Amino acid sequence: MLKFLWEIGAHGEIGAESGFSSYLCAMGIIDRYDGMEWDDGNVWKNWEKHQVAPYETQQALKNEPFFDYDVEKYPKQEKRRVVMSRTDAGRAPFIVYMERNNRLRPICTRDMHKNERKQYHERTQTNP
Numbered sequence: 001m002l003k004f005l006w007e008i009g010a011h012g013e014i015g016a017e018s019g020f021s022s023y024l025c026a027m028g029i030i031d032r033y034d035g036m037e038w039d040d041g042n043v044w045k046n047w048e049k050h051q052v053a054p055y056e057t058q059q060a061l062k063n064e065p066f067f068d069y070d071v072e073k074y075p076k077q078e079k080r081r082v083v084m085s086r087t088d089a090g091r092a093p094f095i096v097y098m099e100r101n102n103r104l105r106p107i108c109t110r111d112m113h114k115n116e117r118k119q120y121h122e123r124t125q126t127n128p
Contacts, residue, residue, distance in 0.1 A: 028062035029083050030104060036061070037105040050110040052093060057109045060085040060093045065124035071096065084112060084120040092117055 030036065038054060046052040060066075066085035083095045094116055096108040112120060 028064055029066050029068055029085070030058070030061040033099065033104040034102045035104070037100055037103040042106055046106070046109040050108075052091075052109040052111070056087045056089075056091060056093060057095060057106050059087045060091075060095060060109075061097075061104065061106075063087070067120050067123040080107065084116060084123075092120065 036058065043054050046054070046057065061083065063085050066083050068081060068083045071080040071082055078098065080096055080098050083097065084092070085095070086092055092112040093109050094112045095106060097104050097106050099105070
């Protein structure tokens, strides 16, 4: 039941090829996938560690502009990506995620550090 509750609003999204992107686009990063994968292992972990609610992660993944890139240090079977975006309230989360069965699984969401905010603004051409 928990997974269903957190997937509300993710219906109707089409999966797409993932790849390096550092451009403005007409959809959020979540639109590349067939929804999100939330479970007891990841749904409240980010709140406990970083005070980021699950809905804020989901908002940031639906919003644009975003900056998305691979994290090279993980083995291929555990390929991780990072996305930097904004919530509707303007919070700037740094999200580490992985793809599982064409679903996006958040690993960690925290606020961007100063240098990451600068990189996000440079890559997306937004105002700080």
